[in-house]
Amino acid sequence: MSKRNTTRLLVPLVAILLGFALGALVLIVTGRNPGAMFLAMFQGATGVNLKAGSFNPRYIGEFIIQSMPIMLSGLSVAFAFRTGLFNIGAEGQLIAGSVAATAVALWVEAPPVIHVLLVLLAAAVVGGLWGAIPGFLKARFNIHEVVITIMMNYLALFLNNWMVLYVFGSKDRIKTALFPATALLKDDALSALTNGSRLNWGFVPVLLSVLLFWFVIEKTTFGYSLRAVGFNKDGARYAGMRVERNMVLSMAIAGGFAGLAGAVLTTGTFNYGRFLPGAEGYGMDGIAVALVGGNGAFGVFFSALLFGMLKAAQPLMQSQGVPKEIASIIQASIVLFIAMSLGIETLISKLRKQKIEALGEEAGV
Amino acid sequence: MKKSIAVLLLGLVAAAALIAAPIKVGLVTDVGGIDDKSFNQGTWEGIKLFAKENKLKEGVDVKYLQSTADADYIPNLSTFADEKLDLIVAPGFLFEEAMKTVADQYPKQKLLIIDSVVQKPNVASAVFAANEGSFLAGVAAGLKAKADGKDTIGYVGGMKFPLIENFQAGFEQGVKTVLPNAKILVDYSGSFTDAGLGQALAAKQYNAGAYIIYQVAGGCGNGVIKEAKERSAKGDIRWAIGVDKDQYADGIYAPGKSAILTSMMKRVDVASHDVAVMVRDGKFPGGQTLVFDLKSKGVGLPATNPNLSAAIIKEVEKYTALITSGKLKVNSVQ
Numbered sequence: 001m002s003k004r005n006t007t008r009l010l011v012p013l014v015a016i017l018l019g020f021a022l023g024a025l026v027l028i029v030t031g032r033n034p035g036a037m038f039l040a041m042f043q044g045a046t047g048v049n050l051k052a053g054s055f056n057p058r059y060i061g062e063f064i065i066q067s068m069p070i071m072l073s074g075l076s077v078a079f080a081f082r083t084g085l086f087n088i089g090a091e092g093q094l095i096a097g098s099v100a101a102t103a104v105a106l107w108v109e110a111p112p113v114i115h116v117l118l119v120l121l122a123a124a125v126v127g128g129l130w131g132a133i134p135g136f137l138k139a140r141f142n143i144h145e146v147v148i149t150i151m152m153n154y155l156a157l158f159l160n161n162w163m164v165l166y167v168f169g170s171k172d173r174i175k176t177a178l179f180p181a182t183a184l185l186k187d188d189a190l191s192a193l194t195n196g197s198r199l200n201w202g203f204v205p206v207l208l209s210v211l212l213f214w215f216v217i218e219k220t221t222f223g224y225s226l227r228a229v230g231f232n233k234d235g236a237r238y239a240g241m242r243v244e245r246n247m248v249l250s251m252a253i254a255g256g257f258a259g260l261a262g263a264v265l266t267t268g269t270f271n272y273g274r275f276l277p278g279a280e281g282y283g284m285d286g287i288a289v290a291l292v293g294g295n296g297a298f299g300v301f302f303s304a305l306l307f308g309m310l311k312a313a314q315p316l317m318q319s320q321g322v323p324k325e326i327a328s329i330i331q332a333s334i335v336l337f338i339a340m341s342l343g344i345e346t347l348i349s350k351l352r353k354q355k356i357e358a359l360g361e362e363a364g365v
Numbered sequence: 366m367k368k369s370i371a372v373l374l375l376g377l378v379a380a381a382a383l384i385a386a387p388i389k390v391g392l393v394t395d396v397g398g399i400d401d402k403s404f405n406q407g408t409w410e411g412i413k414l415f416a417k418e419n420k421l422k423e424g425v426d427v428k429y430l431q432s433t434a435d436a437d438y439i440p441n442l443s444t445f446a447d448e449k450l451d452l453i454v455a456p457g458f459l460f461e462e463a464m465k466t467v468a469d470q471y472p473k474q475k476l477l478i479i480d481s482v483v484q485k486p487n488v489a490s491a492v493f494a495a496n497e498g499s500f501l502a503g504v505a506a507g508l509k510a511k512a513d514g515k516d517t518i519g520y521v522g523g524m525k526f527p528l529i530e531n532f533q534a535g536f537e538q539g540v541k542t543v544l545p546n547a548k549i550l551v552d553y554s555g556s557f558t559d560a561g562l563g564q565a566l567a568a569k570q571y572n573a574g575a576y577i578i579y580q581v582a583g584g585c586g587n588g589v590i591k592e593a594k595e596r597s598a599k600g601d602i603r604w605a606i607g608v609d610k611d612q613y614a615d616g617i618y619a620p621g622k623s624a625i626l627t628s629m630m631k632r633v634d635v636a637s638h639d640v641a642v643m644v645r646d647g648k649f650p651g652g653q654t655l656v657f658d659l660k661s662k663g664v665g666l667p668a669t670n671p672n673l674s675a676a677i678i679k680e681v682e683k684y685t686a687l688i689t690s691g692k693l694k695v696n697s698v699q
Contacts, residue, residue, distance in 0.1 A: 056447060062440045161555065173526035174459065196470045198439060269436050272462070277396075277524060277556040280434045314437070315444035318430045319391075 044313030061197025067308025073286025089149025091283025097259025127259015135251025496535030503539020563588025
């Protein structure tokens with residue numbers, strides 16, 4: 001591996017380690033036991049309770065459940081970012097996707113597998129359209145996508161709530177009727193396999209999305225022209241690439257990933273459409289996931305697992321007297337350290353130099 | 366075998382009343398959090414009181430898990446169930462679906478849901494006649510407005526579902542009973558957490574002439590109280606009515622002055638405490654619905670109301686007697 005590549009891998013790893021160290025430090029300073037936190041995280045990811053020596057696969061299932069939506073919203077943010085666009089709207093695209101998923105789940109009758117596929121397709125398409133709007137406004141009128149996507153998050157939230165209350169006809173005013181079994185990603189076999197967790201088939205579209213992201217961005221001409229726009233818009237235009245079209249398409253695909261997350265949540269984690277009192281933070285988590293994952297498919301995959309583990313470990317941590325805010329502190333400081341990547345890189349190269357010099361001295365040069 | 370040991374233990378405990386029963390209680394909060402100054406906090410206070418009475422250790426024998434999103438309810442309840450706590454408490458209607466799932470998955474786990482009825486043999490349900498207490502709050506508000514020559518009164522609810530509309534029904538009836546020509550403004554924020562939204566709605570209603578606002582919106586309602594405080598501190602006296610707990614202290618804007626006229630107390634603390642006691646004594650009311658109303662002192666106004674005149678308190682007591690004796694029927698939405 002070349003030196004540049006190792007540095008590229010080392011920087012996030014160092015940032016992650018520093019994040020955990022900072023979290024542990026906060027615990028020590030506030031008089032709590034950081035050991036309990038690490039034990040809880042280990043149990044959250046593996047289901048193994050080192051202290052009691054017991055194993056409960058339910059935690060593995062919940063760990064995957066927590067990782068899936070943020071993996072997709074992370075892909076969404078990362079995809080737009082590769083084209084030089086900052087998609088703060090993953091939250092709204094996700095909600096738009098869940099509205100579409102709810103509509104197809106409730107209104108369409110179809111045989112088992114086909115119904116689920118229709119739900120996923122509808123969510124991805126509507127999420128994509130929701131993402132394409134700010135993409136179009138950016139390409140056509142040069143309106144900044146950050147402003148539009150944030151505003152559209154609220155539009156999606158209130159649209160969802162209005163639909164749940166008045167269109168889907170909520171009886172208790174917090175959720176729609178339960179979906180028919182044909183529309184669900186839920187599967188009793190998967191749940192039984194993990195001791196009654198909510199594990200469902202949602203991981204299949206999630207993993208396919210990771211592969212699709214990698215293939216499109218790294219292996220196709222289209223992906224190359226998207227990245228070219230991200231590197232230098234004017235250069236790409238000069239080279240004859242259709243910058244405006246690429247912006248709209250990039251935002252549409254980004255929205256599609258987020259919309260899919262809406263379907264995975266609505267028909268996998270839940271089995272009904274929900275009234276949302278406020279944003280749930282999946283979009284914001286997606287930004288963190290994308291940043292830490294370096295906006296690459298596999299980087300996003302691993303960083304979503306990391307943040308999913310932090311989420312999944314929260315009940316265990318709290319039960320051991322570790323406040324849930326610690327997980328947020330760790331997450332935030334990892335992002336912060338990633339943002340300071342230049343500093344970390346300098347640090348690494350300095351350490352390397354010292355080592356080389358030390359080696360040199362030893363050799364008597 | 367296990368059961369007989371448990372019975373034996375209980376017998377020992379009953380014999381030696383000084384020894385605390387070894388029971389563990391867990392609370393799972395909704396997204397409002399443990400310090401919402403209302404619902405979750407109240408439930409936790411009941412459990413804390415139980416811990417104190419039984420010399421249980423906080424964080425070990427009694428503890429809580431806070432939820433960040435709806436998706437956390439089931440894993441949080443399951444984590445406690447895996448730890449085999451003796452009782453898990455979940456405050457709120459929003460837990461209904463999660464409670465059903467977890468009750469089926471852990472059929473031996475004793476569960477308590479507050480504000481909702483879940484028909485499972487291992488779930489106890491506690492519900493409140495919030496309309497009755499709200500009627501008294503309405504009477505107090507109506508009389509206060511009348512005494513000060515005002516006629517507009519506001520109501521700010523959180524999410525608009527029957528449970529919360531029930532507060533509104535009782536309150537409106539109470540106001541109209543003592544002030545028939547009162548104008549009542551009604552708004553729902555759609556949130557139990559967004560204090561900024563609560564404050565904006567309160568500002569809107571106060572601008573429209575509301576003299577007193579009854580807030581039934583949890584953390585969002587704290588914004589209503591904030592607006593009442595800010596106006597009163599500037600000399601434009603406005604009142605807010607607290608909910609769930611006695612919120613007098615939250616409304617203090619100057620020494621000895623609080624913008625909280627009175628509070629409609631919904632004793633979720635009594636519910637969590639009493640059911641914990643029942644579990645300790647081996648009398649868990651599984652599958653049953655416990656009703657907390659004015660008669661059982663599960664709802665009502667606080668014992669002391671510094672901002673209500675003696676005449677108003679006397680009237681409130683008169684209506685309390687009418688309701689508890691069954692002579693007056695309070696409207697309800699269920």
